Amino acid sequence: MTKPVILGVIGSDAHVVGITILEQALEASGFDVVNLGVQTSQDEFVEAAESADAEAVLVSSLYGHAEQDCQGFHQRLADADLDVTTYIGGNLAVGQDDFEETRRTFREMGFDRVFDSETDPEEAIEALKADLDMRSTEAERESQTLSA
Template sequence: MTSTQTVVLGTIGSDAHAVGITLLEHALREGGFEVYNLGAQTPQSAFVTEADERDADAILVSSLYGHARQDCEGFHDRLAAADVDAVTFIGGNLAVGQTTFESVRQEFHEMGFDRVFGTEVGFDEVVKSLRETVNNAPERADEQTGAQTEPTRLRS
């Protein structure tokens, strides 16, 4: 990377899981990113404000309690209203019930997320994917459907 890229990271909504995002924060810093960790139980508005104030290149949203869809409804509308043009990743245990990860991934792509991970992908893979996505941000709309070839998930 030629310059430090800025990442806003946090657990959205009512989700109180914080260990995974703290470990991911360390992996991102080691990967050369400037990271602002908003912690657990973060409202959408805090992600938007922080990303706007930091001119973030990326926003990473974590959710492990299975209600990410509800917590993320309208998130990209808020980002657009604030003129925030960061790439967006989401990962974790995003849905409860009997559904395939591919249908969950598709749903979150349709909501506007550039990359969608489940619970078992390694932090190194997230860092690598983020670097590739941020470096190719002008083309990111073309990458949405081919982001990951197999179901992957973030560790908590």
């Protein structure tokens, strides 16, 4: 059984279509999705991840101010003692010319994966399955090591 994943649009962004499509695709792939909706604060993401015992947090932003909205996000997750896989996707920067530079910025901020607004939901879902399988495998190895 898959643990929940948290999905929402961060900051003052009110774009809902992308997360609605992603929610449906994630659920069809067997994920238990907690959709926080739009205009979600960092604290709401953290609280939802804690209460749902989530494995992943997926952040969406389409209005171009994600870097501002995500400053300190991973510190909040760490302060809550949460070890979750984090993804971000959308139109993350105003006037975004070089997405590789944008990707590098968000990876440096702590996001495990960074997607542009043209990413097919299936691509993100396949990456999430692989990342969560990898985390499960690491946890299983650690558990076996501790019990040996």
